[in-house]
Amino acid sequence: MNPYFEFPPVSLSVDYPCPAGRILDIGGGGEGVIGRLHGARVVAADLRLDELTETPPGPRKVVLDARRLPFAAGSFAAATAFFSLMYLNEARDQLAVLLETARVLPPGAELPLWEVDLARLPHTEQRVFVLPLHIRAGDAEISTSYGALLPPLPHGKAHYQRLAAAAGFRPLRSERQGNTFHLVFTRVHLIL
Numbered sequence: 001m002n003p004y005f006e007f008p009p010v011s012l013s014v015d016y017p018c019p020a021g022r023i024l025d026i027g028g029g030g031e032g033v034i035g036r037l038h039g040a041r042v043v044a045a046d047l048r049l050d051e052l053t054e055t056p057p058g059p060r061k062v063v064l065d066a067r068r069l070p071f072a073a074g075s076f077a078a079a080t081a082f083f084s085l086m087y088l089n090e091a092r093d094q095l096a097v098l099l100e101t102a103r104v105l106p107p108g109a110e111l112p113l114w115e116v117d118l119a120r121l122p123h124t125e126q127r128v129f130v131l132p133l134h135i136r137a138g139d140a141e142i143s144t145s146y147g148a149l150l151p152p153l154p155h156g157k158a159h160y161q162r163l164a165a166a167a168g169f170r171p172l173r174s175e176r177q178g179n180t181f182h183l184v185f186t187r188v189h190l191i192l
């Protein structure tokens with residue numbers, strides 16, 4: 001038996017035209033997809049040095065815990081999280097990341113997320129899931145798999161929209177591709 005639950009493979013074209021300025025890429029290690037698209041404008045922020053070591057050159061690489069960002073308020077033009085929030089198993093940790101992200105963005109800045117849709121958790125005894133992906137990003141063609149622990153509760157689009165709203169983001173648009181979704185939020189002007 002496989003040691004993990006495997007979702008059907010997904011093909012994704014990633015093309016995110018960020019505004020001018022610095023982009024904070026949360027969990028930006030590994031394949032470093034956003035760094036490949038936007039190069040030196042990207043700060044690839046990852047908890048793990050080994051993940052950042054694998055990432056192709058281009059972005060500025062910083063080891064950190066995105067639950068506490070060592071950056072000034074409003075210091076990035078946009079933030080991205082490409083299959084990163086699912087690595088934080090607990091909703092309170094995901095919320096901490098989103099609150100910190102809201103702090104380092106100015107009002108009106110965008111936060112695009114890409115995530116595996118875990119709205120309906122698979123009926124399985126396995127604790128880990130894997131999603132095989134084929135990604136086209138600029139000139140790069142990347143075949144990879146992202147895997148993480150299945151969360152204790154469903155984490156679908158509504159889950160991320162709820163957390164983002166609590167952190168001060170408003171949804172702009174969303175798209176589905178296979179078992180994944182791409183959500184774009186904007187930082188609201190007033191956080192109450």
Ligand SMILES: C[S@@+](CC[C@H](N)C(=O)[O-])C[C@H]1O[C@@H](n2cnc3c(N)ncnc32)[C@H](O)[C@@H]1O
Pocket residue numbers: 026027028029030031032033034045046047048051064065066067081082083084087088146147
């Ligand atoms: C699947 S990888 C993301 C893939 C990556 N964005 C890419 O383009 O290939 C998830 C990353 O999130 C990172 N991560 C998990 N928790 C984190 C945290 N609290 N702060 C920063 N990065 C974190 C992991 O170390 C891992 O490298």
